[in-house]
Every structure is written in structure tokens, then in C-alpha cells.
Amino acid sequence: MLIHYQNLFHAIAVAVFAMGMAMPAAQAAEQRGKPLQPAQINAKWKQECSSCHIAYAPGLLPAESWRKVMGGLDNHFGTDASLATEESTEITRFLVSNASNRWSTSTAPLRITEGAWFKREHSGRETPPAVWKNPLVKSPSNCQACHTRAEFGDFSESNIKVPE
Numbered sequence: 001m002l003i004h005y006q007n008l009f010h011a012i013a014v015a016v017f018a019m020g021m022a023m024p025a026a027q028a029a030e031q032r033g034k035p036l037q038p039a040q041i042n043a044k045w046k047q048e049c050s051s052c053h054i055a056y057a058p059g060l061l062p063a064e065s066w067r068k069v070m071g072g073l074d075n076h077f078g079t080d081a082s083l084a085t086e087e088s089t090e091i092t093r094f095l096v097s098n099a100s101n102r103w104s105t106s107t108a109p110l111r112i113t114e115g116a117w118f119k120r121e122h123s124g125r126e127t128p129p130a131v132w133k134n135p136l137v138k139s140p141s142n143c144q145a146c147h148t149r150a151e152f153g154d155f156s157e158s159n160i161k162v163p164e
């Protein structure tokens, strides 16, 4: 009888472990259809995070990346973008709850442009090396140079126009 219970526990443990392994894939699949920016956006985020660059859509980074970005605003890519605690907390909550692992499941880069998916998407025929040297592009972080609706979190193929 004891043996049987042990077998049962073992079976349950294996099943739970297998479910744990399957979850990330299931979550990634679920994320795929999700928009990069929710219909209801946070006003403080839009205001505070779009003064130096576009407000990058929350779905462009995983939650852990947003926590890191928001935790280091006093030294934000060479600038000081600090906020009052209350605003920072509200913006972090918005970013984290709309974050996405669809692009990168195992790493939490500080930059969107450091993600493996970003490099993959931007190394094709449409974006040859010379494009990145075009003064109209300046930096890969300058999404809206090519994605005409980037500020709305829309990166669809139909709204891409790479400057000549």
C-alpha cells in the first residue's frame, strides 16, 4: 500500500514538473497575439516617458527588464530621468502588467535593441548596414524613423517605411 502511495506521489510530482516545463511555451504562445500596447494607456507613462524618445510600448520588454529600467532612472543611459516615487511606482505597475515575454523568454535586457529578436528582425534585406548610418535614422532606438506608428505601439509590416 505504501509503495502505491509513493508511486502516486511520484506520478503527481512528475506531472507537476512537466506542467512547469510546459508553461513558458504556453505563455509565449498566448502572448503572441497580444498587442504591444493596451488600449487603455497610463497618462503619466505617456507624459514622462516620451519627452526624450517615444514612449516605448510596454509589450516590447519582459517585466524584469522594466523593473530594471525603472529601478535605474537616475542613471538612465547617461541621463537623469528620475521621477517622484509615486509616479515611478504607478508607471512601473503599468509597464510590468503589460510587459511581454513574446520576444525574449530567458533574458531581461535593459534595451529593447539588445534583444536577440530585435537583432534578428533588423538584420534582413530591408535594413542593410548602411541604413543605420543614415542621419534620418541615427540610432536603432529611434523606432519611429522607420515604424511610422511606433508611438502607438504599432510595428506592423504595413506601417514600416525605411528612409532612403
Ligand code: HEC
Pocket: 048, 049, 050, 051, 052, 053, 056, 069, 073, 076, 077, 079, 080, 081, 091, 110, 111, 112, 113, 114, 139, 140, 141, 142
Ligand atoms: C531625460 C531624457 C529621458 C527620459 C525622460 C526618459 N528616457 Fe529613456 N532613454 C533616454 C536616452 C538618452 C536613451 C538612449 C537612447 C539611445 O541610445 O539612442 C534612452 C533609452 C531608453 C530605453 C532603451 C531603448 C533601446 O535602445 O532599446 C528604454 C527601454 C527607455 N529609455 C525607457 C524609458 C522609460 C520607461 C522612461 C520613463 C520612465 C524613459 N525612458 C524616460 C533618455 C530618456
Ligand code: HEC
Pocket: 060, 112, 113, 121, 122, 124, 125, 126, 127, 131, 132, 137, 139, 140, 141, 142, 143, 144, 145, 146, 147, 155, 156, 157, 160, 162, 163
Ligand atoms: C532603420 C529602420 C528601422 C528602425 C530604426 C527600427 N525598425 Fe523595426 N523593423 C524594420 C523593418 C524593415 C522590419 C521588417 C523586417 C522584416 O520583416 O524582415 C522591422 C520589424 C520590426 C518588428 C517585427 C514586426 C512584425 O510584425 O513582424 C518589430 C516588433 C520591430 N521592428 C520593432 C522595432 C522597435 C521597437 C524599434 C525601436 C527600438 C525598431 N523596430 C526600430 C525597420 C526598423
